[in-house]
Amino acid sequence: MSFLSARYGENQAMRLAVALGIGGCGAGAALVLSLPAPFLTGPAIAVTLAGLAGVAMEVPARVRDAAFVVLGVSMGTAVTPDVLVAARTWPLSFVMLFAALVAILWASRSMMARWWGADRRTAVLSAAPGHLSYVLGLADANGLDIRMIAIVQSIRVLLLTLAVPPLVILMESDLAAVAPPRAAMAPGWLAATLAAAATAGLFLKRVRLPAAYLLGGMAVSTGTHLGGIVGGHVPQALVIPAYVLLGTLIGTRFSGVSPGELRAAATAGLALTGMAVTIALIFAFGAASLTGLPLDQTLIAFAPGGVETMSAMALLMHADPTFVAAHHVSRLFFLTFLIPLSLGRNDSAG
16 A cells, blocks of 8 residues: 555656546446446446555546536537427426425435535535536535545436336336437537637636536537537547546545445435435426326436436437436536525525
């Protein structure tokens, strides 16, 4: 352990190379094992274990910010004119979704604060029903307990990815063929979008906005896609390394964590995910009853999982992908404003 620390402790580039090497191996292993979100969970698990073993690793801020730019642009590509038009036809369902998010955030935050003694801001970010990259960016920018937050949020993504398909199958949904791959952005537009996103992120960082590069990427990409200026999605050749970097970043935050801390965070993650799923189910049933929409479709749309995962699941489970994508994009939009407001209220309350 001391040998590893001495060997890599003074060389940031070496510590990054070691972290990315271990993270890449973790991603490959998770992919082979068919784990959910392998490019995120695999590196997080592998780098965490290496950190607990005493390996010195680091993800410099500039590398982290580059990954956040790519992830932010990728998130923004989901907000297309078709999604915006479709959103106008389901107003009651969106109201129910917003109410579900408020209920999940309030109930889960209270549980984290009372049962696990988390400080109020850590409780808010641990309880957030989605927007993983944004949540971790806020946690990192505000110096909060990212270990607890990352474990709780990772468990949420893992459990929802595993739990939603069986629930939908129980509702007798017919499986459908996988849709054709989404078109990638043209190389020239992609380069211009990434450059504009990095510039926007730099500006937002200078005005001290948390998760500046992630928000900058989202803002630029959303604007260009809504305006019809740019079409398509960020190529997987860029998105996958960004997720591996994010998973690696999560793992490097676990150095020095005790087994007791891991057990507490894992238990909290299970409890919060169970509560979030229960509340989402209640509101999904309500939305289906009031609107006449298929229950399996509203369940996938209300499940607080990852946007990419739930959208792909909609295609696999023969649900309306536009409906599901519109609701999950709206969930991220709501949370983008709801989470900082909740953090602000906690600060003023404290």
